[in-house]
Amino acid sequence: MTASMTLQSKISKTKKRLSDTSWYLPIIILASIGLMVTLSFLLRATSMAGKYGIVTSEIPLVSVPFDQSSEVGNTINTLTVETTTPVIVLTKNRFIFGDLDAFTTNIDSLRNKFSVSHVDGAPDLLNLIKDIEKWLFGRASRSNISSQGLGILIPQGEIPTPIVIQTIQSLKASKHFEKIVLGSGFQ
Amino acid sequence: MNNKQLFAENWQTCLFRIKDRLEIPIQWYPFPAMIGFMLVMILGGHLLTDLNPRLGARVQVIPLESDRLPDGGIWLGVYEKDEEIHVITSDRKKFSWAQNSVDIENFEPLIRYLKLKTLEEAESTVIKMKSSAITSRAVIAVDQHLKYVHLRPILYSLAKANISRYGFETRIIN
Known part of the structure; x- marks a missing residue:
């Protein structure tokens, strides 16, 4: 081996030593792991839901006669829409409440309906609940009409849905209403 | 230096260079496959548990404290x-x-x-x-x-x- 070849070999080995990139490998592995962890978090964040609740309502069913002796029939808990069922109408300016008879057969009478005006454009749910409670108690003591726990809410069309949902939630939270039926309007 | 020696020196230099080049390890080659494999694993793991049905639906529901919504329905x-x-x-x-x-x-x-x-x-x-x-x-x-x-x-x-x-x-x- 000539001196020049030995020198060239030494030069190439020095070059190789100086360009030693053995630390690239851990960096690349760590970066890949970091990328996978970040992607995993991002995907999970977009796919996992937050906490959600539900405000329930019902659509009334037409009752049909069924076999009273069967066990199934005895376990079904039903509420019936009657003329004494409370109705709450939500308009742009006020709540109007009364029983179903007051909005159907005796709609012309003014003495069987009560109103709670909105305060600064916002529904006054607290006073509505209080007035409904007084009304229910009053008619229970006068006419011996017990509250079934069923109410009908009829909002006007232009009422925003958040207000409708809040009203349903407040009525159910008042303990006087176990089920609320949403009505679409009067015909 | 005569031609024979010059020739021997040139091809030996080339040989050394080729040897050097082939001795450098290609460190990056497993990573594209590894990244692809891990992406498939992560995506598969998330998709198997089902996507949130609210994704893509531009629905902003009302924030309100109410009964907790159970899964299903x-x-x-x-x-x-x-x-x-x-x-x-x-x-x-x-x-x-x-x-x-x-x-x-x-x-x-x-x-x-x-x-x-x-x-x-x-x-x-x-x-x-x-x-x-x-x-x-x-x-x-x-x-x-x-x-x-x-x-x-x-x-x-x-x-x-x-x-x-x-x-x-x-x-x-x-």
Whole structure:
């Protein structure tokens, strides 16, 4: 081996030593792991839901006669829409409440309906609940009409849905209403 | 230096260079395969657990403290876009009609879909010999910008599909 070849070999080995990139490998592995962890978090964040609740309502069913002796029939808990069922109408300016008879057969009478005006454009749910409670108690003591726990809410069309949902939630939270039926309007 | 020696020196130099080049390890070659494999694993792991049905539905539900929403049920997202009411379901089916539409024919596709879901639920009940009040209930996620008049067709569709129990989705914020 000539001196020049030995020198060239030494030069190439020095070059190789100086360009030693053995630390690239851990960096690349760590970066890949970091990328996978970040992607995993991002995907999970977009796919996992937050906490959600539900405000329930019902659509009334037409009752049909069924076999009273069967066990199934005895376990079904039903509420019936009657003329004494409370109705709450939500308009742009006020709540109007009364029983179903007051909005159907005796709609012309003014003495069987009560109103709670909105305060600064916002529904006054607290006073509505209080007035409904007084009304229910009053008619229970006068006419011996017990509250079934069923109410009908009829909002006007232009009422925003958040207000409708809040009203349903407040009525159910008042303990006087176990089920609320949403009505679409009067015909 | 004569030609023979020069020639020997040149090809030996080339040989050394080739040897050097071939001795450098290619460190990057396993990583594209590894990245691809890990991406497939992560995506598969997330997709297997099902995507959030609210993804892609531009529905901002009302923040309100209420009963916790259990999993299951017929989920419908309702929102407005370009003067049309859009309804999106948990299995990514979409229905839409004009905002002021009163033609019942426009709601027929949604009614058909709801009837199909109730039929599936009924079949499942028969096979399992067990019914669930939660899975047969409709959950309506209504965008805050909608008015009650936009909701009426949805309630009508539920009634036509013989779904009597439904609820409105709310967001619980701690």
